[in-house]
Amino acid sequence: MKINNEIWLNPKIKLQEVQTKYKQQKAFVTSAQTQTKVAENNVNVTKQNLSETSDKLNELNQQGNLAQTKAKINNQNQVVEQNKQTASQARQDVINQKQVVAQAKTNYTNKQTDLAKQQKITANAEQVAQKAQFKLDNEQKERLTNAYASAQKAVEQDNQDIAVTTSRNTANQKEIAALNKKLESATKLNNQTDQELSKAASINQQAQQAKNKQQAKVTKQQIEYDQIYGKQGKLANLRIKLDENVQYQNSVRLPYTLQELRDADDQSTDQNWAAIVKKSENAYHESQNQFKRENQDEDNELVNPKHLTLIQERQLSEYTMRIINNARQQLNLPVWTYGMNTQSLADDIAKDYDDHGRSNRQGHYVEGIVREANKHGLKINNNYIEDMYAFFAPLDKPITMTDAKRNLYDNLKGMLLGNVCNPGSNPEYHHANNFLEGDPATYALSLSNQKESDYDFVTTHFINVTSGQHAITGGGTAYTGVADISKHNGGSWIKDPDADLEIRNEITQLEQKQGNQLAVLNQFKNQLSDLTNKAMNAELSYSSTKAQAVQIKANLVNFQTKLGKKQQELATGKKNLIDLKQKLLSDNSTLTEAKDKLKKFNAIQDKYVQDYQQKKAEYQKQKTVLDNLAKKVQHQKQNLEQMIEKQNKLISFTNEAEKAVQLSQNVLDKEEQHQEEIMTVQGQATKLQEQFDKQKAVFDQAKDLLKKEQSKLQKVAEDESNAKQNVEMMQKMQRVAEEQKEIKQNSHKMVNVKQQNKEKIKMQPITQAKKVNTRVIAPAQDHVKRPVLVIKPQLDHESKASNDAGEEDNRIVYLPIVNNNCNWTADSYNDQGQKDAVGIFTDSYWQILDQKKINGKYFYRILANVWVSADEVKKVASLSSKFNDEHQFLGIVQLINNLDQIPLLDANGNFTDKFIKPGTSWKVWAIKWIDGQEMIRLGTEKQWISIKYVKTFIKEN
Numbered sequence: 001m002k003i004n005n006e007i008w009l010n011p012k013i014k015l016q017e018v019q020t021k022y023k024q025q026k027a028f029v030t031s032a033q034t035q036t037k038v039a040e041n042n043v044n045v046t047k048q049n050l051s052e053t054s055d056k057l058n059e060l061n062q063q064g065n066l067a068q069t070k071a072k073i074n075n076q077n078q079v080v081e082q083n084k085q086t087a088s089q090a091r092q093d094v095i096n097q098k099q100v101v102a103q104a105k106t107n108y109t110n111k112q113t114d115l116a117k118q119q120k121i122t123a124n125a126e127q128v129a130q131k132a133q134f135k136l137d138n139e140q141k142e143r144l145t146n147a148y149a150s151a152q153k154a155v156e157q158d159n160q161d162i163a164v165t166t167s168r169n170t171a172n173q174k175e176i177a178a179l180n181k182k183l184e185s186a187t188k189l190n191n192q193t194d195q196e197l198s199k200a201a202s203i204n205q206q207a208q209q210a211k212n213k214q215q216a217k218v219t220k221q222q223i224e225y226d227q228i229y230g231k232q233g234k235l236a237n238l239r240i241k242l243d244e245n246v247q248y249q250n251s252v253r254l255p256y257t258l259q260e261l262r263d264a265d266d267q268s269t270d271q272n273w274a275a276i277v278k279k280s281e282n283a284y285h286e287s288q289n290q291f292k293r294e295n296q297d298e299d300n301e302l303v304n305p306k307h308l309t310l311i312q313e314r315q316l317s318e319y320t321m322r323i324i325n326n327a328r329q330q331l332n333l334p335v336w337t338y339g340m341n342t343q344s345l346a347d348d349i350a351k352d353y354d355d356h357g358r359s360n361r362q363g364h365y366v367e368g369i370v371r372e373a374n375k376h377g378l379k380i381n382n383n384y385i386e387d388m389y390a391f392f393a394p395l396d397k398p399i400t401m402t403d404a405k406r407n408l409y410d411n412l413k414g415m416l417l418g419n420v421c422n423p424g425s426n427p428e429y430h431h432a433n434n435f436l437e438g439d440p441a442t443y444a445l446s447l448s449n450q451k452e453s454d455y456d457f458v459t460t461h462f463i464n465v466t467s468g469q470h471a472i473t474g475g476g477t478a479y480t481g482v483a484d485i486s487k488h489n490g491g492s493w494i495k496d497p498d499a500d501l502e503i504r505n506e507i508t509q510l511e512q513k514q515g516n517q518l519a520v521l522n523q524f525k526n527q528l529s530d531l532t533n534k535a536m537n538a539e540l541s542y543s544s545t546k547a548q549a550v551q552i553k554a555n556l557v558n559f560q561t562k563l564g565k566k567q568q569e570l571a572t573g574k575k576n577l578i579d580l581k582q583k584l585l586s587d588n589s590t591l592t593e594a595k596d597k598l599k600k601f602n603a604i605q606d607k608y609v610q611d612y613q614q615k616k617a618e619y620q621k622q623k624t625v626l627d628n629l630a631k632k633v634q635h636q637k638q639n640l641e642q643m644i645e646k647q648n649k650l651i652s653f654t655n656e657a658e659k660a661v662q663l664s665q666n667v668l669d670k671e672e673q674h675q676e677e678i679m680t681v682q683g684q685a686t687k688l689q690e691q692f693d694k695q696k697a698v699f700d701q702a703k704d705l706l707k708k709e710q711s712k713l714q715k716v717a718e719d720e721s722n723a724k725q726n727v728e729m730m731q732k733m734q735r736v737a738e739e740q741k742e743i744k745q746n747s748h749k750m751v752n753v754k755q756q757n758k759e760k761i762k763m764q765p766i767t768q769a770k771k772v773n774t775r776v777i778a779p780a781q782d783h784v785k786r787p788v789l790v791i792k793p794q795l796d797h798e799s800k801a802s803n804d805a806g807e808e809d810n811r812i813v814y815l816p817i818v819n820n821n822c823n824w825t826a827d828s829y830n831d832q833g834q835k836d837a838v839g840i841f842t843d844s845y846w847q848i849l850d851q852k853k854i855n856g857k858y859f860y861r862i863l864a865n866v867w868v869s870a871d872e873v874k875k876v877a878s879l880s881s882k883f884n885d886e887h888q889f890l891g892i893v894q895l896i897n898n899l900d901q902i903p904l905l906d907a908n909g910n911f912t913d914k915f916i917k918p919g920t921s922w923k924v925w926a927i928k929w930i931d932g933q934e935m936i937r938l939g940t941e942k943q944w945i946s947i948k949y950v951k952t953f954i955k956e957n
Helices: 005-062 066-134 138-229 234-242 258-264 273-284 310-330 340-355 366-375 401-416 430-435 482-488 501-745
Strands: 386-392 441-451 456-466 469-471 477-479 812-815 825-829 835-841 844-847 850-854 857-863 866-869 874-876 887-895 902-905 911-916 921-930 933-937 944-946 950-955
Touching: 005 501, 066 501, 138 234, 138 501, 234 501, 258 273, 258 430, 310 340, 310 401, 310 430, 310 441, 340 366, 340 441, 340 456, 386 401, 386 430, 401 430, 401 456, 430 456, 456 482, 835 866, 835 950, 844 857, 857 950, 866 950
Parallel strands: none
Antiparallel strands: 386 456, 441 456, 469 477, 812 844, 812 874, 825 835, 825 866, 850 857, 857 866, 887 921, 887 950, 902 911, 902 944, 921 933, 933 944
């Protein structure tokens, strides 16, 4: 086919014309957008001012509108006038009350003068009566009478005290005799009890020593028995080694057929790759594919991954082998068997990893695997025997057997299900194909332990040595297993059929001895029971005798104390009786003398009594007159105080009335000021409403113009697309003609293609870098790039990228994946070239908004104040048209805060008359291009904003 060059040039010329027209129309649209934005900002500012003015007017009206305020002013004028009248009347009442108080003071003074005169008259009468009383000696008479009475009482009391003391002495003599008899009996009983207590103590000591000695024998015998026959004893551990049917609770249900698994080994050629990955993800979360605790005792059994016991090593190997064999049986594959030689090889490989500081993070240590395999007779030169994974575990303390089995189950499940649910790794079915090969094998598990800078973890080594021989057509045998090839080269690798014979013989010997050992232990326990009962009875007897002895001693001491006390009381009583009799004689003499003195005084005193009684009666009369006059003076005083109190109240009321006048005047002034504010704000609101109506009309005209220009731009874009298609058609036609020419020239040649055997994929090491989630462990494997979502911020008219020559540069940068992990992030910088704490997610595309040179290095701005280093990105020319469609994208954005409001648009780029606050954070649901701007959706289809308002952007995992 031959292409006419003239025909070829026309579409290209047409395309150039349309592209020129498109640039011109896009400039018109940009201008219209700017005019619309300016008009929109003016409307928003006026609308905000109008809203604030309306709010202020509403606030004033809530305190009272104009009509209500005028009514309040009229009412308040009346209140002010009424308060003034009240204050004037109060001042007149104060004047009147002061006159009443002056009259009350005069009356009170007159009564006080009368009272003073009567006080003098009464005092004179009292002096006369006192002179008459002086002639009477009442004190002497009282003294003589009292002396006589006291002497008589003293004699009576002496007689009573003598009688009481005599009676008390007689009673004490009787009690002393009784206590002497009791003390003698208690002394004898105490001596007898001391002898019995000494004997009981000796018997108890002997019984306790015998019991303790037998207890030591039983404890020693029990420990020896448990070490051999107990739950964790030697016999139980030997039986576990031979039990091939222990705890089959954990398995992995496979979601694929054998052929589907083989096809999935190569993603590039598997047409059903996505389907098998989806089925694997569903199977990963099935309840039957979750770990189940196999034995409650294993929750307490401790396992040290750095130093497994031989029993634990074999138990974990057979546990993982059962899970693998269950999977192999689902696909009708021959089962694997546990190999002691394989276990030895696995242990040496793990040790080689530890000795050379290798782990899952660096991938398979092929050099060490080959070295240890050759030592064991396997002549291999690459890794054909190891699958590897890892789990987190502290290296300074043990874990439980249950935790060890859970981690190993998760390792196997991840590899058998294509590693589909492991963050930081891509799906792959290489490990599953290794575990599910067609040949039988001997198998064992080993662990190596590494302490990295961030975490301690255990690397798991799943070692299998396959055996397989197949007949070749035409005669001969093909060796397909590692063991067979090695054997064919001179090595040996078979399972020892008598590997467990020694264990079985030892179990038989221990079982034969168990009966005798148990009988001896039970005999010791029976003897201990008898001695324990005897010791208990001896101790009870000793305690009872000791308590009895303590009580008897206490009784003896009590009797001795009481006897001494009574003897002291008797001696004191006899002395007191002698003193009392001597006192009685003295008191009788004093009584006789007092009686004679009183009789002589009474004969002289009677004649002065009558004169004193007459003068005392006159004094009492004057005293009554004085008391009545004092009551009248007190009444006048109370009346004066009441008048003064009333005067003070009137003065206080007057002051309050004057304050009320001032307060009511203040209220009136405030209401008049409120009236003036309402009228002022109403005028401002009217002017702002007129301004808003005009600016709204201008904004509506600008939006209509923008839509028309955008429609024209769309038409020109369609013309450009058609022109590009015409050019592409002509290019295809030219390529077809050239290919036909080449085929004709080379038709005489033939190409022979030799099919090469496919090698297994070697696992690549994983290096450390900054990570989003550092707690990720994946099996060693090659990286497979996943589909990515493009984040392309819109370049606004105020910030344009420029190169060194000052020319416009609209190129795009790509942030590549770091260390084969799309969840790791790249560093971000500020405008000074300093690192920020925010990480930028990789495997993403960004448009350059600005660029600058800092300290000799170039940096590109991709968000409001987010820069990336030019050394860490790759530039690309353009993006495909697929990014114009809406894409689901989950993340968090923080908006810029240098604007008053941020407008919300609908899915077609139309303004919704709604805004959101700047400086806030939002969840992002989708992203797409609208009218030449990249937009993000924060909620519904009416909640889109431009990405140019974004300050920071964080992608969710």
